[in-house]
Amino acid sequence: MKKVLIITYYWPPAGGPGVQRWLKFVKYLREYAIDPVVFVPENPTYPIKDTSLSTEIPEDITVLKRSIFEPYRFAQFFSKKDTNTISKGIIARGEKQSFIQRLLLYIRGNYFIPDARKFWVKPSVRFLKKYLKKHQIDTIITTGPPHSVHLIGLELKKEMGSKWVADFRDPWTTIGYHDKLKLGKRAKEKHTLLEEEVLTNADHVLVTSNTTKHEFEAITLQPITVITNGYDYEKGVEVSLSDRFTISHIGSLLSGRNPVMLWKALYDLTEEHPDFATSLEIQLVGAVSEDVLESIKGAGLTSFLTLKGYVSHQEAVAIQRSSQLLVLIEIDVPETRCIIPGKLFEYMVSNRPILAIGPEGADIEGLIKETNTGVFYQYGDYTDIKKQLWEYYQQFLKGTLQTQPIGLQRFSRKELTRTLSEVLKKL
Structure with a gap:
């Protein structure tokens, strides 16, 4: 051997x-x-x-x-909060960085x-x-x-x-x-x-x-x-679908992953269709940056928001399978075209549709299309995103919202x- x-x-x-x-x-x-x-x-x-x-x-x-x-242990003497935040990959936009954050990033990057x-x-x-x-x-x-x-x-x-x-x-x-x-x-x-x-x-x-x-x-x-x-075959994860139109994102939502057009589309649908507002739940699982939370608040969606924080892997799988729609967000820059998050493959085998948003030419676009597990849009596609959300909501009302994946075995x-x-x- x-x-x-x-x-x-x-x-x-x-x-x-x-x-x-x-x-x-x-x-x-x-x-x-x-x-x-x-x-x-x-x-x-x-x-x-x-x-x-x-x-x-x-x-x-x-x-x-x-x-x-x-x-990192010594950096916590300066600011435990800033050190933990940076170590998780949550980096605020330049104008929102504190002096300590800027100092820690400079030291980290150059020394x-x-x-x-x-x-x-x-x-x-x-x-x-x-x-x-x-x-x-x-x-x-x-x-x-x-x-x-x-x-x-x-x-x-x-x-x-x-x-x-x-x-x-x-x-x-x-x-x-x-x-x-x-x-x-x-x-x-x-x-x-x-x-x-x-x-x-x-x-x-x-x-x-x-x-x-x-x-x-x-x-x-x-x-x-x-x-x-x-993905792996998860044993003992038995769940029922949410009776609400629950849209979930699993994993860190960093400042760069802030789909403001998604928030706008969801808000506009709640204003135009009272029944949509009654059914909607936005569920974020994992670390969420302040920029994202401010955008959600600014879009008027706070009352629909559930923050779960970090959960165990098994609980994350259960949440994926119980949600009506899963959201995948990648930063809108060419450098992230290559990023294929591990959670994408767990999303795929959950039989829940994926709504992905990312940069032009992203590798995730091809994977989602060829496996028939959802849709992909770029950041500026507000009209198409809103139309797709409404279509998924109609399927939810009929009890037909699910996917028919193709060729997932090669990703086991x-x-x-x-x-x-x-x-x-x-x-």
Whole structure:
């Protein structure tokens, strides 16, 4: 059985989408003759936690842990609220940033390159060099963000000649928040050089979208494989559909993901059709930025709003399946065309229609259309969005609001793991 070492920052009890990709791979790899060993930080600072995910770790899996120094702990002396908010990825618009927020972003962007977990690299390399010499490990896998994890793989590749796979759950220098870090010229150059060094030294690169693959092909000649995120078969999640026209968004709604045209369309429908107003519920699950809440309030929709906060993964799945309509929002900039949120695939298997809004040319548009799981609009499509909402509402009244998905099997976590195993066996 081929043995691989997976180096990841996010691991249960971490919550959120970042942990699930490799947790699910580890869950199924042995079925394809791959034996995983996992290396994670012993004392990480996770912005959100979900202890229920720990139940999915195979009982006899080897999980190595080593201490990590994280400057976020010291940053909390300045402002615990601002530090926690930034660590969750919620960055206010420039004019709304406090002095402390601007200072923390500048320090983060220019002194912690590629990120604030950089201090885990050297001690991890020291420990893993000894471990690799003692145990027969065929391949090393690193997954980022945080992209500092890739530097562990880079050093082990240089010093030991290990076979190395670099997995990019998100892009590096073109990720949506990169330009908000107030990077100086030197910092930008260093990020670019590190990204190129990782991409050109890894034996194989994994990405989650075709757009990221095309972007990286301009940097490296190394083989690149697209393995998207996916869905797993969730047991014990039995729910009834909401008797209201419940529109739900699962996951963080950051300042850049603020679909003001959606809020306007919903408000206008409540004004034009009293029965629509009686039925409507807007349900937001996860962290929501103040900008989004202000827009909802400004649109006159506060009375229809339910804020759930962060919930366990299993509860999030239940909410998806009980909602009448699911909303997916991506930031309206070219850099986010490559982003395919993990929740998209769970949305798809919920049999609830998806209303997605994002930038022109977004990868999510093609996926939603080819799987027949919903509709996609750009930010300026107010008239079409309003018309679609009314159409979905009419189907809701008739009891016919659902989807007929096509070809979802290839996105199951087990099938994606089979694809991963084929990559690993070729190395």
